[in-house]
Structures are given as structure tokens and as C-alpha cells.
Amino acid sequence: MxxxxxxxxxxxxxxxxxxxxxxxxxxxxxxxxxxxxxxxxxxxxxxxxxxxxxxxxxxxxxxxxxxxxxxxxxxxxxxxxxxxxxxxxxxxxxxxxxxxxxxxxxxxSGWNDGGVPGTAVHAHELSSRPGARRLRDRLAALPAGRPVVVVGGGLTGVEAATEIAEARPDLAVSLATHGALGDWLSAKGRAHLRKVTDRLGIEIHEHAAVTAVAADGVTIADGRTVPADVTVWTTGFAVxxxxxxxxxxxxxxxxxxxxxxxxxxxxxxxxxxxxxxxxxxxxxxxxxxxxxxxxxxxxxxxxxxxxxxxxxxxxxxxxxxxxxxxxxxxxxxxxxxxxxxxxxxxxxxxxxxxxxxxxxxxxxxxxxxxxxxxxxxxxxxxxxxxxxxxxxxxxxxxxxxx
Known part of the structure; x- marks a missing residue:
């Protein structure tokens, strides 16, 4: 046998x-x-x-x-x-x-919405090819000047925000991260990341835990809102x-x-x-x-x-x-x-x-x-x-x- x-x-x-x-x-x-x-x-x-x-x-x-x-x-x-x-x-x-x-x-693994209200309905994910294709189509349909927010300051979030901002400099891209930008990196790494995000025009929202996602933006724990026609959720993976x-x-x-x-x-x-x-x-x-x-x-x-x-x-x-x-x-x-x-x-x-x-x-x-x-x-x-x-x-x- x-x-x-x-x-x-x-x-x-x-x-x-x-x-x-x-x-x-x-x-x-x-x-x-x-x-x-x-x-x-x-x-x-x-x-x-x-x-x-x-x-x-x-x-x-x-x-x-x-x-x-x-x-x-x-x-x-x-x-x-x-x-x-x-x-x-x-x-x-x-x-x-x-x-x-x-x-x-x-x-x-696949994407993890973390149980945050509205995420499963309104956010896009990058953990699968179908998800990436849906996001691709949505971004392509956005007219110039419209806001895009990437939630999550880890490797996936940083790569997504910079890639989108470089490919579509006409969009208003922002990144919301739970801690400080690149807080796991060395001092040299953090400085370079900040330099690149500044050059690409990415607005950084630090210490900004997102508590809700809606069709027109996200809500931060302190009550602030970040407008977004497209929200990209990259806070982690679920097995x-x-x-x-x-x-x-x-x-x-x-x-x-x-x-x-x-x-x-x-x-x-x-x-x-x-x-x-x-x-x-x-x-x-x-x-x-x-x-x-x-x-x-x-x-x-x-x-x-x-x-x-x-x-x-x-x-x-x-x-x-x-x-x-x-x-x-x-x-x-x-x-x-x-x-x-x-x-x-x-x-x-x-x-x-x-x-x-x-x-x-x-x-x-x-x-x-x-x-x-x-x-x-x-x-x-x-x-x-x-x-x-x-x-x-x-x-x-x-x-x-x-």
C-alpha cells in the first residue's frame, strides 16, 4: 500500500x-x-x-x-x-x-475584523486575492481628491498605505495606527518611514484605536472621525x-x-x-x-x-x-x-x-x-x-x- x-x-x-x-x-x-x-x-x-x-x-x-x-x-x-x-x-x-x-x-489565515462594528460591512481586506481585487476596483473608481484610510500600522498597513499613495497621488491617503508610527522599528527605521510617508503626503493618525467603521469614514476611540470613501482594514489575521x-x-x-x-x-x-x-x-x-x-x-x-x-x-x-x-x-x-x-x-x-x-x-x-x-x-x-x-x-x- x-x-x-x-x-x-x-x-x-x-x-x-x-x-x-x-x-x-x-x-x-x-x-x-x-x-x-x-x-x-x-x-x-x-x-x-x-x-x-x-x-x-x-x-x-x-x-x-x-x-x-x-x-x-x-x-x-x-x-x-x-x-x-x-x-x-x-x-x-x-x-x-x-x-x-x-x-x-x-x-x-484570513483577515480579522476584530469585532469592530461596521468593519465586516464597510471595510476592505488585503488577506486574499478576491479581497485585493475588490479593493483594486473600488480604488480605480474613486475620483481625484477622495479620502482613503488604512487602519493598522503594522507591516501590511504600512505597505498598503504607501503603495496606494504612490500609485494614486491624487487621493487623500491616511493611516490610523493604535500606537506610534513604526514603534517596533529602530530609530533609523522610524525616521525613514516618517520621511517616506511625509513625502507621499500620507496623513498619520497615531494612538488612534478605531472603534467603528461606516460607509463614509471611521471613528477613533477619543471621538474623532476620519473621513474615508474607502477603508482598508489591516489590523491582523485570524486563522x-x-x-x-x-x-x-x-x-x-x-x-x-x-x-x-x-x-x-x-x-x-x-x-x-x-x-x-x-x-x-x-x-x-x-x-x-x-x-x-x-x-x-x-x-x-x-x-x-x-x-x-x-x-x-x-x-x-x-x-x-x-x-x-x-x-x-x-x-x-x-x-x-x-x-x-x-x-x-x-x-x-x-x-x-x-x-x-x-x-x-x-x-x-x-x-x-x-x-x-x-x-x-x-x-x-x-x-x-x-x-x-x-x-x-x-x-x-x-x-x-x-
Whole structure:
């Protein structure tokens, strides 16, 4: 019998995990099914560019996975039964079930309206391609001089505000942030961010927690209102809700609790990666939801699955941070260097060199999907554990790191 591996979600983490498993295991020994509702890869880190009117390069999965043995199943995941080891999906041919021996859960996250009144009705989101396209159409229809407010001063909010302001200098763009602008950055980083937002004419509302969203603007906690024909909400992400309907051990917020190999602590035949998983990084801090965390998590999960199936030592992938890469439109950027546990240090790269650096990072992230071994030899091994995985303690002899 072939060992059945099912990967849910083909974002950065799911696609990388599927491709890396295909490079690690012999095709005769396993079936690899990648479930995703869309036939092409979405570069989520570029969705603010799409919203601002830019066209993104198409990346069809049938080209990316040609000849690898990865089977793409175009379907929506509707439920996961971790006791029966089945996944309910709905595709063009209707609802059906997929059975698995090993599951990689990579359904990621979507936007989080935070329960703020009016947000779900009146605000736009940037966490999905349909959301970015809706925002793109709305912005394109705005006449000159109309106000746009971006709510949220994190990476997504800063990138969205600067991208829109650069693409549409005729609009009145503002940014509302709960704290001070760039308060997590170094002094150099904050100064550069302020310089760019000033040059682009972006009005900054600091210490401005938004308490309500309406069709014509937002309300701040102190009673002020910020007018807006378009409100873009970027205050955070919420994990996909499917896991809440399972018996998997979850953390507060709905993320799946995993060990250092991205394996569920409650169900050893389930691995979770990316925004869907709560994994611990350097200094015992939870890894943040990001591509920077998700890709090495996918490497770790794929390598651990392959090692356990082939009876070899489980390697450990180093998951740490080096920088936060922020695009500030197409001509400006900010690379904030950080400690291993993601705290800003004094060093930062700014200006045009930083924009080019960020572009290389984005291209590298997309390249990693099509080249999941990172340029290293594939080293396929034969599967020796073909049956359904036994409890975690049964694998103890193979748990030593390589």
C-alpha cells in the first residue's frame, strides 16, 4: 500500500511542503495530494501591489508541479475528521472525502475584523486575492481628491498605505495606527518611514484605536472621525476556522499546537505549518504569522515526515528571524534587521537599495515554492513505515537530530 499524504492549502507553506515531500520520497511509495480551491499560486506578500493596480505574474500549479507526482485537487476543505483520518472537500464534482495516513494542515489565515462594528460591512481586506481585487476596483473608481484610510500600522498597513499613495497621488491617503508610527522599528527605521510617508503626503493618525467603521469614514476611540470613501482594514489575521471543528489541541486563537517538528502534540499523524500552527521559536517566543516563519516551518514538517517514513534521523531546521522587509511603494523600502527572536536592532537598510532587497525577497519566496529543497539535492529515500503512523512515542529511536 502507498502511504497517503494529504496537504491542505497551497499557499507558501502548503505548496513548499508538498513539493519538498515529493523531492524526499519515492513516488511508488506515497501518494501526494495537494488540496486548494484555486489552480494557481497566490503571492500573498504582493497583494497590496495588486490592490494598487499592478498586474502580478501568473504562477499555475500544473507548471510548478509538473513531473513531481504531486496531484492537485481543486476543492474547498469543508471539514477534517482527525479520528477517522478523513478530509471532506467540495470541488467541481461535488462533495467527497479524502482519506489520509499523514495530513499536513496549511490552511493559513484570513483577515480579522476584530469585532469592530461596521468593519465586516464597510471595510476592505488585503488577506486574499478576491479581497485585493475588490479593493483594486473600488480604488480605480474613486475620483481625484477622495479620502482613503488604512487602519493598522503594522507591516501590511504600512505597505498598503504607501503603495496606494504612490500609485494614486491624487487621493487623500491616511493611516490610523493604535500606537506610534513604526514603534517596533529602530530609530533609523522610524525616521525613514516618517520621511517616506511625509513625502507621499500620507496623513498619520497615531494612538488612534478605531472603534467603528461606516460607509463614509471611521471613528477613533477619543471621538474623532476620519473621513474615508474607502477603508482598508489591516489590523491582523485570524486563522482558518476548520481546525476548531476537530479534536486537535488548539491554542487560544485557534492555532494548532505543534512540537519542534511541526507535529500536532495531540495527533501524531497531523502536521501543521504556517499561520495555522502555534510553534515556538528562539527564546521560547511563538513564531509570528508570516512568510518568514511559514517557509522554514514547511521545510521542517516535510523533512520530519520523510525521515519518520524512511526510518532515518529527524533533522531540525533552524527557524529564526534575520530582518523585516517592508516595501514603501515601488521606489522605496525599509529592511529592519532583527534578532533571532524578531526584536529590532540598530541596523536598517533604507531607500532604493532596500526596495531592491525586498523585491529579491519576494522573488525568492515565490522561487522557493517551485524549488522546495532550496537548491539542495532531492535525496529521495524509500519508505519503510507504510502503514498508518503509530503514536509519537513509538518513533523515539528516530527522533535524534541529524
Amino acid at each position: 502507498q502511504h497517503r499524504i494529504v496537504v491542505l492549502g497551497a499557499g507558501y507553506t502548503g505548496a513548499v511542503a508538498a513539493g519538498r515531500l515529493a523531492k524526499r520520497l519515492h513516488r511508488e511509495d506515497v501518494t501526494l495530494t495537494l488540496v486548494n480551491p484555486e489552480p494557481d499560486f497566490v503571492e500573498r506578500v504582493r497583494l497590496h501591489q495588486l490592490a494598487a493596480g499592478q498586474d502580478l505574474r501568473p504562477r499555475p500549479f500544473d507548471e510548478m508541479f509538473a513531473g513531481t507526482g504531486v496531484e492537485l485537487r481543486l476543492a474547498e476543505v469543508t471539514a477534517v475528521d482527525v479520528e477517522r483520518r478523513t478530509v471532506a472537500v467540495t470541488g467541481a464534482d461535488g462533495p467527497t472525502e479524502l482519506a489520509y495516513d499523514t495530513l499536513v494542515y496549511a490552511l493559513g 482558518h476556522p476548520i481546525a476548531r471543528g476537530t479534536t486537535l489541541e488548539l491554542a487560544e486563537g485557534g492555532r494548532i499546537v505543534v512540537d519542534g517538528t511541526m507535529r500536532s502534540v495531540s495527533h501524531p499523524d497531523v502536521y501543521a505549518v504556517g499561520d495555522a500552527a502555534l510553534a515556538v521559536g528562539p527564546q521560547g517566543k511563538p513564531l509570528r504569522m508570516s512568510c518568514a516563519s511559514g517557509v522554514p516551518m514547511a521545510w521542517q514538517a516535510a523533512d520530519a515526515i520523510a525521515a519518520r517514513l524512511t526510518g532515518t534521523k529527524v533533522p531540525r531546521v533552524s527557524i529564526r528571524y534575520f530582518q523585516q522587509c517592508i516595501s514603501l511603494g515601488r521606489k522605496e523600502g525599509l529592511i529592519q534587521f532583527v534578532t533571532a527572536d524578531d526584536r529590532s536592532v540598530d541596523r536598517a537598510l533604507t531607500g532604493r537599495p532596500a526596495a531592491l532587497y525586498k523585491e529579491l525577497i519576494c522573488k525568492g519566496a515565490a522561487w522557493s515554492v517551485a524549488n522546495p529543497t532550496g537548491g539542495m539535492p532531492s535525496r529521495r529515500r524509500r519508505v519503510v513505515h507504510r502503514n498508518t503512523p503509530t503514536p509519537a512515542h513509538a518513533h523515539a529511536p528516530a527522533e535524534a537530530t541529524a
